[in-house]
Structure formats: structure tokens, C-alpha cells
Amino acid sequence: MEYDLLIIGTTVAALGLAETAGKDLKILIADQTEMVAYEYVNSFKLPSVYSESAAYYKRFHDLNADILLNCEITNISYNRGSYLIEIFSGTEYRTFEAKRIADTRSKEENITAKSLNCLIINKNKDEAVEILSDKFNHDAFKEVTFIPETDENLGIMIMKVSCPLEMSLPEARHKLIELWLKRPERLRKWKIAAIGQCFDTKAKFPYCEKNENYFLLPSDYYITPEESYEAGVQLGRRLLA
């Protein structure tokens, strides 16, 4: 099957790009996971954004593009103005051709920092304020940042645990849990509600052309999903121009 554009990653930048370019280009979007907008939603990067996952699923669903979730891009080669792509999904390899590629994920080597985040909850909402004013005399917690959320009934905070760039997600999860199990007394009443299903990452650069018609547009370069979406829109316009 032939496409005008392969977008790698079901990210927010991919959404902006596909919504813009999908009007004229035949697009395939491929992702290793079945999450969408995960760099903001499933990473617990920002307060409350994680609650918007269903809306993002709707926008991806409504795109004028073919989408392959849960797949591995096993090979990409370049041949006379076109990319040959081999994708494994389910039980089978499939081959596709695309004139252009836009990779919206962040590769390890292009990241400046990463953390694994989780959402912690306390039934007493006032304790969040107290925790933030605390200075933990606890070495392990030096790598931890808390971001409080507003909620009428509960204390809710995002806890970010920074991780070495080479650390894998399972390793980071273990690090976070082990840290949490040894948490200082002040945090005893807090409980983990959910741990991010991907890292909260920060790319080194917003955009570059890796090869001819092969663009890198790391969605996580931007602080907010709105900016990231806009970056996708901009690339889409450029491709259509």
C-alpha cells in the first residue's frame, strides 16, 4: 500500500499534522502502543490534561487517515524517492511505501530530561499544601517534584521522579515504587492512584529534517499540548504548500 505520508507516533503533534495534511495527503499513522496523545495524557505531565484521553481518542478516530496501533516498525529503507516500510502487527509483517515520513516521538538520544510521574492522593485535601511547604531531609526525594492539583474533595498531586536517560520504563517504575515504599512519614497517608504509562520527556529540539522528506517533530518538545498541536499544524501546512 502506498501513502503520501507516514506519521510515526499517535502524539498530539501527529494529530495536528494529520488533521491539517489529511485533507490532501494519504496518511498512515503507526504507533507501538494503543495510547494516543500519551506524551501529555498517559505521562501525567500536566494537571488535569490526563482526563482528556477520550477526547483525543475521538479526534484520532475521526481523522482522515489509516491508523495502525500496537505495531512495530521493523525496517525503513529509502529507494528512489520513496520510503519502504516494514511493519509487524499481530502475527504478520506488512510492507508499505511512503513518500514522506514524520516521526513525532522522542528517541532516547534526542531527550534532555525525563521523569516517570505518578498521581498521588490524600483524602485530606489540605495536606497537599503542607507537603509543598516541607523541605524533605530525605536524599532520595531530591529527585522528586510535586505539582499540586485543585480538587474540591481530595488532595491530589502529580509526583515526578526524574530518571537517567538510559533507564527503561520498567526500571523506572521499580525505582519509583521503591522510593515510594520508603517515603518519609509526612507522605504516609498519601497513596499512589496511578503511575504514568510512559515517560514525561523533553526533546532537545522542536523540529529538524533528518533525511530527504524525513522529518523529526518531537511532540514532547512543547510544554503544553496546544503548542505541540500547533507545531504539527505548521508542518502540515508546509507539506501541503
Next chain:
Amino acid sequence: MIYRRLVNGKAEEKPAGCESFHKHFEVIVAGLGTAGIYAAISAGRNGAQVLGIDRLSAVGGMGTVGYVSGYYYGLGGGLHIKVDEEAEQLAEESFLNTVEPKKYLFENKAKENNVELLLESTVTGVFMEGKTVKGVSVFSKGETLNFSCDILIDATADANVCTIAGCSTRYGRETDGLTRPFTSVRISLRKDGLLARTNHDSGYVNQNDPFQLSQGILHAHRSQLLEEFADPDSRLLFIAPFVGIREGRLIEAEITITARDVIECKQADEPLFYGYSDFDKHGKDHALESEVLQDLYVAANLSTVCFSVPVTLQNLIPKGYKSLLAAGRHLGVDHDTASILRMKRDMQKCGESVGVCAALAARYGVQPTEVPYQEIKKILEETGCLTEEHNKGIWFDDRYRKEKVKWLKCPEKIKAELKTDRPGIAIYSCKLLGDSIVPHLKKWMEENDKMLRTNSALALGLIGDASCLDTLREIVRNRDAFYYKDCRRTNQLRSAIAIYLLGKLGDLEIMPTLREILCDPLEYEKPLYHEITELSYHFNNTKNFNEVYYQIVSQAAMAVIRIMRKHEEVKEEAREILKKAFEDDRHIRNTTAMPPKTYEYESMENIKRYVLSSI
């Protein structure tokens, strides 16, 4: 040796040598979900050097990443008991539920038991010598790695590795090839600080087409925006990033467990573990299920009766293959039985027992079938994976009704139960007794007690005796809206049962009534579709779904098809009825106002599609 993979719909086989392999493991487990993680831990615990591979970034599959954190039936026993206790304890101290603790404990236990974990890695090909599996290729973080093994365990839930290896599999039900509905699982934080997990059944999708499956996943999760699912009292935390698929490909095993085996409580000489559940089929389109299941589920109204099912090694070996075992919901069962043998406790025991067989086979350098059963049994009994008590038989096993079920033989006992609004056991017992009970049933049909008369007719209908026809027709003509009360849920309406039986009996005289149900626009105006006459029944228990109308219309459509297949002479008439009935979407609209691709919409759409494809 050959290397085999599937490319663009075809098998591609290339010669390969041992130099292809990066490393050897005694046991490789592909898929570290509910069953696979226990297969890996158990194989390691029994001395094998194990490689566990999963494409997700955590182990535990549906039970952790899919967020199916609770248990539904299954029989507790074996290694999972201790893990569950530890997870509960961790959760109590530090988490809102057991999902993250379980991932953490599983991964630690795997390492403690000599299991090397390769996560975010997908099995993409197999190495084979004839029909003996020798190893796998894995795509892991940008590169392909090859590993050889003595025994490979396919624990992918969809028989993915078996399919790559060329094993025969089956998929979906006989009528329309569909599997059980799949589900979007949503995790929210309630105002009281607790987590809530809600399942929204999301309809049906061809899981073997990755484009369709991807669209299905996006659609299922977007449906969380529907007003019906809105919950102002909770905050959405996330949607489980592993969609809730209940049934996929099933292996063609050396021996397949069928629904008939289950219902007849067929025993096994060398069980590895017992599964236990009701036929938890989820879909409402009973009319499209097999007659074996409908005889129990619809005609005898026994939807929540639980059965214990022995599973043997022969049910876990893909037919004709060596050094390959299956662990998980894709084991060798038919479609009906797949709705019993999939519960988490049982899949965990499935993994544990397969792990033991694989480790011992690797230790002795033989095939799993050559390991003495007594040795396997001893290990499984020590952990509690296999116990005599698990051979429970048949039970009503919930708060509504807790009692052991025994099929009845004594006519007087049968008669006593047929007089009640819970006649299911008696009706099904009559089916098992067959001709010997017919004279009694005929006699009871003449008695004054209406319940006894009608229930005797249902029993005769199930046996296939025509003397019940007048009574069954009368039930349908009157649109008898009585609900039986055998079960805590999915109780059947008398009319729907009678329509099913009349279809099975190929009754020509009921055709005009079926035409009326299917084609007369005034049918929907009848009070039974709009008034709750039976308070004990959860009427229209899914929001926005007219269950009474749905069951009557769907059974009527299928009855016309059955009659048409039995009587060539009414073929044209039947076709005309069905065409007219489904020429537009009114039956869908009378059933639900939910949009296309929702479970509610698709329940009637499945009937429409099947009907139109049958004429």
C-alpha cells in the same frame, strides 16, 4: 531448521542454522500476561532457565495493563494466592489498588526465579524443524534477536505465536464468526478518594485485521464521551492502555473441550487444573449462539449456572506440534467454552501448570507428554494449583442462589420444579433424560396448574417432541411476557424461549406470528415492550436498550431461518419476511438510540447482518 514468519498474508520460510541464535533458554514464554507471567515464574521455580517476552512495558497483561484488577469466579489456588496477598498488603499501605503492586511483585518474582525479562519486545517469527519448535525471533528496541529453546510457551492470549508457526486455530462463533464483545476499561477517581473501574462493552470487531482493530480501539475509547457513560462524581484518570478483548483465536488442540463436555461434566484422567465459571458470554445476541449453548442458556434459562472444567495437557498442545504449549485464554476449547475458561484465577493456574510441564520436559530432555503425570501432579498439588475440591461440578454460586446443581432423574422431583418459576434444572434434566420422561411431561401438560403445563411444554420442546407445539404457539401468540427467575441475571422471557424452540422444531404454523413480530410496524406498540411487568427482572438493564423487544425480534428472525432450512417449500416466504423485516433499520432503532458501533447498536446489527447474509 527453517525460520518462519508471515509476510503480507503469506507464510515465508527460509533455511536457518543454529548460528542464528543469540542465546539458548530451556523455556521461553511469549507473552507475560495473566497466564504467561505464572508460566514463567513456575518454570523458573522448577529449575528451568527461562526467557519471558512481552510487547508491553509491564507484565501481567489484562490483569494489570488492561486494568482487569478483580476476579470473577475461577478457582483460587497455586502460586497466585501468595502474590495476591502480598499485593493486597502493598496496596493497603501505599496504593489505591493492587494493579501497580502486582506488576512490581510479578517482575521481582520473575527475577528471583531465574526468569530473564524482555519487555517492550514482540515475538515476530519462529524457528522450526518439521513441526517441532526450536526458537523465536523477537523485535526488541529496534533490533531483531533470535533465541533457541527446548520448550516454547505461547501465552499471547490470541495464539499469535502458534499462528506464526502454522498451527490450526479457530475464531468466533459458527453463525457469524464473531467473538465476544470487547471492552473499553476506564479508571476514574471518585470523590471519596477511591478508584473506580468501569467496563463499557464496545461491540464487535475483527481482531485479526490490525486496521479494523485499531479503529475499533479508537472508537471504543471515544465512546467514553457518550452521555450514557458520563459520571459527574468522578474524574477520569486514564483509559486502560490495553483494550479488553475477551476472546481471540483459539488453538486447535490435541483434544478440544466442548460445551457439551462441560455441561455433561466430563471428567479427565490427568487434569492439570480446573476452571470454573458460568458461560459468561457478555453479548445479548443469544440467538446467534450455538444450539448447545442456547438449549442451556435460553431454553432452560440457566445462564448463571457455573461448571468446573478439568483441563489437561492435551488441551494445551497445538495439534501435531512438538515443543510448543499454549497457556491462556486461547487454549483448546470451542467458542462456547471460551466464555467459561478465561477467568483470571484459572488462567493463572493454566500458566502455572504449563510452566511445570515445560520445566520438567526441559529437565528430562523429553516432550511434555512424556513427563510422568504423577510428577507434575505432585508439584501442582503442593502449591494448591490442583486440588480435589476444585472438581466442584455444577453450581448456582452467587448471592442470589447458592446451591449445588444435580440433574434430576426422578419424575416427581422434576414435576415439583416444573411447577415453579425456577424450572431450569428440571427442564434441562428432561433434555438429558430424553424419551423416558416424555410420557410424564405429556400427562403434566393436561393438568390444571398453568406453570406446570407451560414448563412441561418447554421441556418437551427441548427434547424435540411435537406434542408441545400448541402450547408454545399460544405463548408466542399471546406474547407471554413472563420472566423465569432461575438466575441472578439474564433471565429469559417465556415468549423468547418458545420462539427459539419453535424454530428448532421447524414449526410451519408459527410463521404468520413470526411475520407479525418481524414485519408489522404495530408490533413495537405492544405494551410488553414498554411496561415493566416483572419487577424482579432488571428490565432493560443496559441504559438505552429494549431487551424485551430485542430478544423477541432476534429469536423470531433466527426461528424463521431455522424453519426455512428445514422446509424448502417456505423458503421464498421466509426470505420475503426477512427481507421486509430488515429492509430498514427500524428494529435497530426500536432496540436502542445508541449510535452505530456501540455494543447496543451492534447487538441488533449483528442479527440484521446475519439474516441478510442467510437469505
